[in-house]
Amino acid sequence: MxxxxxxxxxxxxxxxxxxxxxxxxxxxxxxxxxxxxxxxxxxxxxxxxxxxGNLLWQDLGLLEAVLACGAPRTYGHTLRVDDDVAEYEYPQQDGHSYRxxxxxxxxxxxxxxxxxxxxxxxxxxxxxxxxxxxxxxxxxxxxxxxxxxxxxxxxxxxxxxxxxxxxxxxxxxxxxxxxxPSPWVALLAYFADLPLRPDRGYFSSQPGSLAISTPCGPGQWCVSTDMHQRLIDESGGHPARLFARITAEDPHIGPAVKVGRQVSRLGGAGKLxxxxxxxxxxxxxxxxxxxxxxxxxxxxxxxxxxxxxxxxxxxxxxxxxxxxxxxxxxxxxxxxxxxxxxxxxxxxxxxxxxxxxxxxx
Structure with missing residues (x-):
């Protein structure tokens, strides 16, 4: 009752x-x-x-529950800014030093x-x-x-x-x-079987947009974009089309999603x-x-x-x-x-x- x-x-x-x-x-x-x-x-x-976040989950007594969700731990990422690419490793301060x-x-x-x-x-x-x-x-x-x-x-x-x-x-x-007020529109979709490392993230910062791929489960990745509203306005199209263009043209994400499988619909939010x-x-x-x-x-x-x-x-x-x-x-x-x-x-x-x-x- x-x-x-x-x-x-x-x-x-x-x-x-x-x-x-x-x-x-x-x-x-x-x-x-x-x-x-x-x-x-x-x-x-x-x-x-x-x-x-890991330390907060532990303090709250929930770290074991979130680890059981099956997401892999990542210990570094690749960052592409314009055409420059750099590799980053996360400092291993303790057993909680992962993303x-x-x-x-x-x-x-x-x-x-x-x-x-x-x-x-x-x-x-x-x-x-x-x-x-x-x-x-x-x-x-x-x-x-x-x-x-x-x-x-x-x-x-x-x-x-x-x-x-x-x-x-x-x-x-x-x-x-x-x-x-935020000028950003965030969109994401989940993909399976991408030929990407399951222990490493990827970020691509380009004028007006950010493209990201992150492992989030066994054989699963989240591919997301943040797009500035001015970029959307200049493109003259729907944000979903811009998402497809940004991901397809990215030299890291594009070839991967071409051979992988999209396992969720595209969604997100804007005007936040x-x-x-x-x-x-x-x-x-x-x-x-x-x-x-x-x-x-x-x-x-x-x-x-x-x-x-x-x-x-x-x-x-x-x-x-x-x-x-x-x-x-x-x-x-x-x-x-x-x-x-x-x-x-x-x-x-x-x-x-x-x-x-x-x-x-």
Missing amino acids: IAGHWSVVVAGGRIAGATAAWALAPYAESVLVVDASQATSFWPQQSTWDRE MTVPREVLDPALLRVAESRGNVTVARPARVTDITSRGGRVRGVTVRQGGADHQVSCDLLVLADGRLSHNADRLGAEPYRVV RMQRRPMSGPGWCLVGDAGYHLDPVTARGTKSALVAARILRDRIAEIGGIDGTLLDGTLLDGLTEQRDAELEEDWVVAAELCQPAPVAS
Whole structure:
């Protein structure tokens, strides 16, 4: 049964939501994850992280789960800038010094399953939070719609992990206080049987575009492009056509995709904007893109989601658990400042890439 009281309600069951549910479960009597997606959903997105991400996964107790997703570890990459090619090896500081890329339709369900393994985490799917109940200036519960019926749920803490366009964050009045529009359109597709090294990535930076191939599973690669909107406008065609042209003309990716097999449809996103919202308020918290969205051109969104989940977990652990004490909203004060300080370097890098710049035709 969904209706009733839960210690924690998490809206969204992807990276940020599943990770938050896992991390908070030891400090809660019960956790309800409300996820709108279908079990067979395909998301044209990937999750990429390096040593910092590996250390965060380990801190959260999820490193074994993400390694089990089967993505190979990469220890270096080839970088082509215009016609200049350079090889890079990653410094081997410790056993976490490698990069991984995992398709989201593989990683996200794996995280949701491991969260459920806690025993006190229940997943309602497909379902969505359609309204938020507040009394006395504090969130007290939500309305959950599942199977055409509405269920009234009360909770001690509401965690929103329902994406950068979170209507529930809008309902809370958690307005963005920093916004950077992005001129980039990101597209990707998955390929099998490419004649490329399974332990090495590839990046090609050309005027107005970035082409990437990364191993992301047994015999599988993600081929992606980031295209500046001005390049798309100058080409006069659909971004999908530009993706095909960029990949076909690349001297590394082109010959590979010509003999390999495309195993997913092409997808992606454009007209995005980076934004920061407040991370917490009386009885609520935002994790993942709902609270802090970085442009995917930098591949740092996974790190920001994990940082927010870890910060929230540590504060709840410091409080001593989730119970009626969270009626005092001040116990969650300071999370926004802590998150922003930890992620400032990532924000600056992404924001610089989103600044208007001339693009050669």
